[in-house]
Amino acid sequence: MNVFTLSWRYLWSRPLATVLNLLLLALGLASMAFVLIARDKVDRAFERDLAGIDLVVGAKGSPMQLILAGVFHLDVPPGNIALADVQQLQQHPQVAQLIPLSLGDNVAGFRIVGTTAAYPAHYGATLASGALWQEPMQAVLGAQVAARTGLQLGQGFVGAHGLGAGGAVHAEAAYTVTGVLKPCGCVLDRLVLTATESVWKVHDDMHATDDMDDEDRAALAADREITLALITYSTPLAAVSFPRFVNDSTAMQAAAPAVEITRLLSMVGVGTRVFQGLGVVLLGVAALSVFIALWSAVRERRTDLAMLRMLGASPQKVGALLLCEALWLAALACVLGLLAAHGLVALLGAMLMAEQSLAITGWQWVHTEVWVPVLALGVALLAAGLPALGAYRLDVTQLLNSR
């Protein structure tokens, strides 16, 4: 029998109080851990999807909407832009890479994105099977799309108008699956990629009429549009002048993802701080509850502790017994709190996945979680300090005088 086993037995000699204290402490730690983990996962998801994209160019409107639509595919884009304007930008010396994206349709709620091979290459995506599209109306599925829709190589599918499920079906324009991407943990997992021309073809067909002649069709081609373009600068200095150039000199809007995401996170940060504040309050209540439990344990067990001293236990050993009880509570609450927090983040991830939103996994260790055991230890030591001191200073002769 050592101080750990004995404190464990003393702890569970009051099961109701122990369970209540454990729940309180675990709830406080879980809410703190949830904020830490969720924040980290969202940050990483943003970082992953933003990787190397310096600027998004699209129709004038809300810059945040443009970023959410173009980079994360979470919002609808503000409109379309002329292909000719984009091609001019591509020639600009400060542009190293420009990836065109054309949105407009979906399959089973997953967005169909008309683009070039540079888009999957930008995220370092590799094929699990098949090959990239070689011509219009061929499509490559993200890993999540393939898993959810069950579409296989060679199978055909038709897109529906709009970016969410339920739009009018383009029954006359079927795509063929030529490839499936490996999971990348990025936005590509929930996209259907195809050639930009596929999107034009579907919508040309939609708007073309039988009485159109070649001249009309050529005019239609000259008016080609895309939805937006993802730009990588050739020089960091471009960040200063290029967005202003786009905003002032063209009919397009330039939005810097880093700026917009910082703005978004600072808005979300209010909610985060409220949640963290709630966690602090819960931890405070838990600390108080553990303190009261240990304090009353010292009072209830004063004679037990004095008997221990009478049997020869040092004051340090008796004080350590109380501290150990608090440490057990902290350790158990820490495990429960972290499990609950990871479970909640996993649940959040599943909900986001169901809505084809950010890819978040709950069952991965986040380095900031190291603060949770530290916090638990701090709360335990704070709550147990005074009771342990009381046990340490116990007057053993009172035991002899107690009648």
Add this chain to the structure above:
Amino acid sequence: MIEALGVAFAYPGGQMLRFNDVTVEQGGTLLLRGPSGSGKSTWLALVAGLLTPSAGVLRVAGQAVAALGPSARDAWRARNVGFLPQKLHLSDALTVADNLALVYFAAGMPVDRTAIAQGLAALGVADLAGRKPAQLSGGQAQRVALARALLLRPRVVLADEPTASLDDAACATALQLLQRTAQACGATLVVATHDARVLQALPQAQVLGFQAVAGGVAP
């Protein structure tokens, strides 16, 4: 053996209590007799090394306890002093066997479950090892507390009012058991009591008298 010569103790308030001299041979029995508050418990605490004499010489089992530092005194008490308090103070959080295991915990020794079983068996309560103290009768609890006091075969057993709540028959049985088991261990037995029945039951014991403290009771 206990040797107390000119022992006095000053309470924090300044009140000084002087004790009569006494020498008890190893294996002998000493009764501390006197009214409540006359200083019997203080004398027990001095013998156990929980308090330090302000004056005089107090040697217990050959050791001048006051000469030891606090940690050494705790360790010495764990090995040399068995204690049977009036209220027994068995922990309800633990089983009977684990209550005895506390002795090893306090002494910083590995738990010897065989010795615990033997200790309980020697007092006829081996079958109670797995029970909680709340499930024991008064007599059973007293035997368990006695087994705890004698587990490490101490040189001195201190019993504080061991018969206070017992009827005549139980009193005689408890005292016989106490003396017999202490003698079997070769321990010096010290019984603090104001119960006249104890003197009758232990006629061969030495007696150290305590007087009521002037102006009230010993703090």
